Amino acid sequence: MIKKLxxxxxxxxxxxxxxxxxxxxxxxxxxRAIMRMGVPVSPRNIFPSNIQGMPTWYEVRVSEAxxxxxxxxxxxxxxxxxQTFDADVREVEAGGYLFYDSTRVIPxxxxxxxxxxxxxxxxxxxxxxxxxxxxxxxFKNIIYVGALAALLELDHKEIEKLFSxxxxxxxxxxxxxxxxxxxxxxxxxxxxxxxGMGLKVRRANKVGxxxxxxxxxxxxxxxxxxxxxxxxxxxxxxxxxxxxxxxKYCAKxxxxxxxxxxxxxxxxxxxxxxxxxMVIGASWNGARAxxxxxxxxxxxxxxxLGLAYFAEIPVTLINVQRGGPSTGMPSRTQQSDLxxxxxxxxGDTKHVLLFPQDPKESFxxxxxxxxxxxxxxxPVFVMLDLDIGMNARMCAPFExxxxxxxxxxxxxxxxxxxxxxxxxxxxxxxxDGITYRTYPGTHPTKGAFFTRGTTKDxxxxxxxxxxxxxxxxxRLSRKFETAKELVPKPLExxxxxxxxxxxxxxxxxxxxxxEALDALETxxxxxxxxxxRAFPFxxxxxxxxxxxxHVFVVEQNRDAQLRTMLITECGLDSAQLTPVLHYDGTPIxxxxxxxxxxxxxxxxxxxSLKKVAQ
Amino acid sequence: MTYIAKPKLHHPALRTNKIGYTRxxxxxxxxxxxxxxxxxxxxxxxxxxxxxxxIEPHKVxxxxxxxxxxxxPTYFLGGSHGFNTVHGRMPSVxxxxxxxxRELTYLGVSGDGDSASIGLGQFAHSMRRxxxxxxxxxxxxxxxxxKGQFSATADQGSKSKKGVTNSDAPVDLVALALQLGAxxxxxxxxxxxxxxxxxxxxxxxxxxxxxxxxxxxxxTFNNHSGSTKSYDYVREHNEAVNRIDFFVPGEExxxxxxxxxxxxxxxxxxxxxxxxxxxxxxDAHDRVAAMNHLQKHHxxxxxxxGLLFVDSDPTDLHTHIxxxxxxxxxxxxxxxxxxxxxxxxxxxxxx
Numbered sequence: 001m002i003k004k005l006x007x008x009x010x011x012x013x014x015x016x017x018x019x020x021x022x023x024x025x026x027x028x029x030x031x032r033a034i035m036r037m038g039v040p041v042s043p044r045n046i047f048p049s050n051i052q053g054m055p056t057w058y059e060v061r062v063s064e065a066x067x068x069x070x071x072x073x074x075x076x077x078x079x080x081x082x083q084t085f086d087a088d089v090r091e092v093e094a095g096g097y098l099f100y101d102s103t104r105v106i107p108x109x110x111x112x113x114x115x116x117x118x119x120x121x122x123x124x125x126x127x128x129x130x131x132x133x134x135x136x137x138x139f140k141n142i143i144y145v146g147a148l149a150a151l152l153e154l155d156h157k158e159i160e161k162l163f164s165x166x167x168x169x170x171x172x173x174x175x176x177x178x179x180x181x182x183x184x185x186x187x188x189x190x191x192x193x194x195x196g197m198g199l200k201v202r203r204a205n206k207v208g209x210x211x212x213x214x215x216x217x218x219x220x221x222x223x224x225x226x227x228x229x230x231x232x233x234x235x236x237x238x239x240x241x242x243x244x245x246x247x248k249y250c251a252k253x254x255x256x257x258x259x260x261x262x263x264x265x266x267x268x269x270x271x272x273x274x275x276x277x278m279v280i281g282a283s284w285n286g287a288r289a290x291x292x293x294x295x296x297x298x299x300x301x302x303x304x305l306g307l308a309y310f311a312e313i314p315v316t317l318i319n320v321q322r323g324g325p326s327t328g329m330p331s332r333t334q335q336s337d338l339x340x341x342x343x344x345x346x347g348d349t350k351h352v353l354l355f356p357q358d359p360k361e362s363f364x365x366x367x368x369x370x371x372x373x374x375x376x377x378x379p380v381f382v383m384l385d386l387d388i389g390m391n392a393r394m395c396a397p398f399e400x401x402x403x404x405x406x407x408x409x410x411x412x413x414x415x416x417x418x419x420x421x422x423x424x425x426x427x428x429x430x431x432d433g434i435t436y437r438t439y440p441g442t443h444p445t446k447g448a449f450f451t452r453g454t455t456k457d458x459x460x461x462x463x464x465x466x467x468x469x470x471x472x473x474x475r476l477s478r479k480f481e482t483a484k485e486l487v488p489k490p491l492e493x494x495x496x497x498x499x500x501x502x503x504x505x506x507x508x509x510x511x512x513x514x515e516a517l518d519a520l521e522t523x524x525x526x527x528x529x530x531x532x533r534a535f536p537f538x539x540x541x542x543x544x545x546x547x548x549x550h551v552f553v554v555e556q557n558r559d560a561q562l563r564t565m566l567i568t569e570c571g572l573d574s575a576q577l578t579p580v581l582h583y584d585g586t587p588i589x590x591x592x593x594x595x596x597x598x599x600x601x602x603x604x605x606x607x608s609l610k611k612v613a614q
Numbered sequence: 615m616t617y618i619a620k621p622k623l624h625h626p627a628l629r630t631n632k633i634g635y636t637r638x639x640x641x642x643x644x645x646x647x648x649x650x651x652x653x654x655x656x657x658x659x660x661x662x663x664x665x666x667x668x669i670e671p672h673k674v675x676x677x678x679x680x681x682x683x684x685x686x687p688t689y690f691l692g693g694s695h696g697f698n699t700v701h702g703r704m705p706s707v708x709x710x711x712x713x714x715x716r717e718l719t720y721l722g723v724s725g726d727g728d729s730a731s732i733g734l735g736q737f738a739h740s741m742r743r744x745x746x747x748x749x750x751x752x753x754x755x756x757x758x759x760x761k762g763q764f765s766a767t768a769d770q771g772s773k774s775k776k777g778v779t780n781s782d783a784p785v786d787l788v789a790l791a792l793q794l795g796a797x798x799x800x801x802x803x804x805x806x807x808x809x810x811x812x813x814x815x816x817x818x819x820x821x822x823x824x825x826x827x828x829x830x831x832x833x834t835f836n837n838h839s840g841s842t843k844s845y846d847y848v849r850e851h852n853e854a855v856n857r858i859d860f861f862v863p864g865e866e867x868x869x870x871x872x873x874x875x876x877x878x879x880x881x882x883x884x885x886x887x888x889x890x891x892x893x894x895x896x897d898a899h900d901r902v903a904a905m906n907h908l909q910k911h912h913x914x915x916x917x918x919x920g921l922l923f924v925d926s927d928p929t930d931l932h933t934h935i936x937x938x939x940x941x942x943x944x945x946x947x948x949x950x951x952x953x954x955x956x957x958x959x960x961x962x963x964x965x
Contacts, residue, residue: 035965211964221960227950229942230713232706253952261938263949265713267931270739274706277699277736281710284697285675285718286943288950289710307700397961400954405947439943440675440695440711441718448672450688452698 002116003095006198009039009064011075013148013199016088018081020052026141027058028392029162030148034062035212035394036158038204042068042511044391044587049237049330055084064204068358068394069512070387072589076199078144080122086111097199099148118192120147125187129180139180146184151197156185211359211397215388216292218359219318220245221398222366223290224253227406228316230289231266232278234297237330238386239320242292272300276315280304283314284451286439288370288406290316295324295337298344305379306345307453309476312426312435314373314380314409317341318366321385323585332585333386335507336557341381342535342565348473352380352483353535357510358388360395361533365488374409376483377437385556387508387587412436417446425449426472427458433479480536487534490541493517495526501601502548504541504577506532506562508587509554515590516597523594525601527552535565542570545577550604552597554580556588620644632668640664640671642692646685652804652830652845653683653752657690659807660721660750663814664691667862669719675711676721679704679733682759682832683725683752691721702733705740705749709931712745715941716932719818720747727757730766730785737787741794741823746930748817749825751787752804754832755843762835773840786912788922791825792905797928798824799904800921803848804831812860812887813921819862819885822928829917853916855896855907856889879926889921898924 005011013030017023024045031043042061048054061071076097079088085106092098094114100106102119109117122143126136149156160178167174188194220242223231233243247266254263269275275291282289293301298319308315321337323329342351352372354365362384369380410430412423417438423446426435438447449460455472457463495501495517505513510531520527530544545551545566553563560579567574580596582588620643628636640661645654664671671693678684680701687696699707708722722740729737729751740749755768762775766785773779791799798820802810810828817824829848831837837844842851856877862885877898879887889898897903904923911918938945 209961209965211961213964225951225957227945227947229945229950230710232710232713249952253956254950256938259938260936262936263938263942263945265932265935265937265942267709267713267743267935269706270735273703274709274736274739277703277706278710278713280699281677281697281707281712282714282942283710284707285711285714287714289714303700304703397964398957400951400957402954406950438695439715441673441715444670444672445693448693448695450696450698453700454698 002114004116004196004198005075005093005095005097007075008200008202009062009204011062011199012071012073013060013062013076013078014074014091015058015060015078016081016084017056017058018083019047019050019054019056021141022138023080023141024058026145027060029159030145031060031392032162032212033149033154033158034060034201035207036162037155037201038207039064039201040066040068040206040394042070042391042393044070044387046586047331055081062201064206066206067511067515067590069515070587070589072591078148080144089115097197099144099151118151120144120187120192125183129183139176142177142180143184146181147188147192149181150185150188150194151192152199152201154201155203156181207394209397210394212392212394213359214241214390214392215356215359215362215384216241216320216390217245218362218398219292219366219382219384219389221249222363223316223370224249225363225400226288226367226370228288228290228370229264230279230282230287231264231291232269232275232282232289233266233291234269234272234275234293236272236294236297238322238390239292239294239297239318241390242318242320272297273304276301276304276317279315280308280313283373284440286411288316288374290318290370292318292320294320294322295340296327298337298341302344305351306347306349308379309345309349309351310347310453311451312377312437313451314377316366316369316373316380316382318382318384320389321383329585331386333508333587334556334583334585335383335385335509336561336583337383338557338561338565341383350480350536352376352378352487354380354382354488355506355533356382356384356388357507357531358395359393360398362388363398368488371407372486375407375486376434376479377409378479383507385508410434410436412438412442412447414443417443423447424458425460426456426475428475428478432482433475433477434482484536484538487536487538489538490533490544491531492544493529493531495528496521497526499526499528500549501526502528502530502544502550503552503554503597504530504532504544504562504566505554509556512588512590512593513554516593519590519594520597523598525598527597532562537566537569541566542572545570545572550578550601551576552578552580552600554588554593556582558583631665633670635665635671637661637665639693640691642687642689645689647682648834650833651682652754652832653686654689655804655807656750656752656810656828656830657686659810659814661690662811663818666811667815667818669818673717674719674721676723677704677708677711678723679725679728681725681728681757683723684728686752687723702728702731703736704728705733705736705745708747709740709743709745712747712931713937714943716746716937717941720745721818722747722749724749724751726751726753726755726765726767730787734766734785738790738794741791741796741825744795744797744823744928744930744934746821746932747823748814748820749823750814751827752830753787753827753843754830754836755841756832756836758832758835769842772842773838775835775838777840786908787825788827789905789908792901792908792923795823796825797822797925799923800825801827801829801917801919803829803852803919805845805849806919809854809857809919812858815860816858816881816885816887816921819881819883820924820928821882822925822930848917851915851917853911853918855893855918855920855922856898858921859888859890861886861888879924881924882927887921887924898922899926
């Protein structure tokens, strides 16, 4: 008798399909339907750097507890790709379920004898119902969603509702989709052991007013709300959809109703060098401008980033990180561009980084970055990654305060110049390291200056004098100090009991971290957590580290880049920070974090026992 | 004499233009280039052209890359905002600046190293996009600041001061600009003020991508007998297609040239170019003919100068991407931010 995994609202279904087959939208339909039943889901695309014909997976984690990180493991595999079939079968947890197209008989038992096999002749059903090849392909996807709905007790009415929203004015498409859905559902009800399926979805009330969107779309929308009017970019996975989103929302909200003209400019540049150059030119000239790219793009932009740092020009750069180095893993996730972004360019440079944890913060931080860049007159990076950027994620709804105004920073106006206010482009009148600038064309005789990447004095005049250079460099450091108080502050999550053990994490690690903290507590291990949301680090980061005997730094790269930056920037002893590193290109899991921290805590306990023995 | 600060005072009787500026108001700091550098003559021509056109200096943004030529913007239009960008990247910065505020006049100054070597890509793409600008290359075929290496515009077979022969084929930026869709393409010579000033004036009034390649001998590294970019060589091989007279709208057009040798071009803004033809079969409206003419004379070892091509009804990047007439840098929250009500609707669509 094969064991049967039993779980309600807490399991992982993985779809193994072929990219370009239309399965992605069917799979998202499946995920959304569960969410509509009030049960939190977190889907993840695992896709190749390819357009058509390569294996692709879609993993849906169902978690009534609201854990949105990747769990790891697979309770049910929807194995529809012959290319990867054997490996997919091996991945199923013991007692789990294999759902496959049984049109052609596959001796699954020869692969595994510890999983439950559910065969459905999908191709045969399709071929009997449809004659057109494209229809056969597309409706096959809907048919398996219908069958899964029957097996998992997904409310088919929710799926029908989703269809009716999607095909609002396309009755024919609506009808044919509903028909396909029922074809699959009816077959499953009649021929499969639906009652014997141990995984079930049950209506709950855990979704609330959450929205479901990916981080890239959210970032693009954030740039619209933040007032970006110029976007220059060059396509690169996984950042491209940031600009597509900006384009989509601009077309909707920024088109002049009378003239049809655009209150925005988007230029697809010839490369990343040109895209960052355009952003710098536009910002220099007083428009809000941004670009979106990924690690290799940042490498190309590095020279210009040094210019923006030294000439003090606002830049908003959305970096959707992928696996590096070099071309690396274009369609896998990592947090491995921290150092390359924080210190991009030659000479002593430092840049502001923001670390959003989810689409909500992607929206907030993208809008905030435009303000910060203007306020600080320097590049500001929004450090997304593929996991947040390209996977739709449940998150809090977007909010906007209509009384909020864009912070354009210190810009001297024509009136102020006319009134005789002293203007020195690099003259620190307020002591915060931030100086006044003028936009080109401001005043006929006052306020013009020459912007350059060479050293200059307070009045923007070229100078290679040592003291002048040092004065300017120290002011830039002062400005970076000012930035610490302006960037999003770290957020602390205290364990339910006082503890000397802490963990620092950031960005997309957040959902898995939160789940791991719960898991550790159930094992009797109490850990305080600090989520760092920006660089430069706020003083409370050091306070947190000083308040704990053991501090783990969890990150998704090989070299513990955040840890390195913490040690260097905060003057810490490296022994204070223990790295926990996950960097195989898949999103970090709670299981991984829990195991890594629990095993190390066990070691610490052993050593303290030895001390007692002495 | 570069260590001497330029006196701010000027003679009270100095002639002013229509907006009350003297020629001096268009000057910049004293040049630190070598005495006799062709680039200084080009700077002087820019000063004269802006004075003649009654342009307010602060309504010009001057941008450059890196190199001797890119230092030049310091020496003209002191009342304009300037931007010395990074090597070979002026075109992208200028493009961005232009996107932000379509109301200013954009003057890009570059050199042959900056535009034909490291910056060839950005040069090409700014021409393709039709950025509304005047793009001047001060072309001496040599790297001056790093002491005399060949640039990509150096002719094959020409000799450096040290006697090295250039074996690489040259990049002809004029040919490229024509091929890439620039709507105003000219070549001139720094030593020919009479030809250069009206060309710059016409380019500044042109509402599209205007490119002028100005041969500008490097007196220090490239003004010797083996060079094809020396004063003597250019004067001997100059084959002008036309002499240009430039008239802004409303000005009386003189008739000092005999009809039949004149070609009039009315630009989009109403300004008139009168091309005094030296070459009867030359038509400055014909892009293909311009390309042929250029190549034909190149084969003969001649340097064609003058206005090679002009589109009298050009379009620019802003037209192509349909931006509003208001400069983007002047748009406020009302135009830019959709507000909370729209966001609520977006939220609702994401559930």
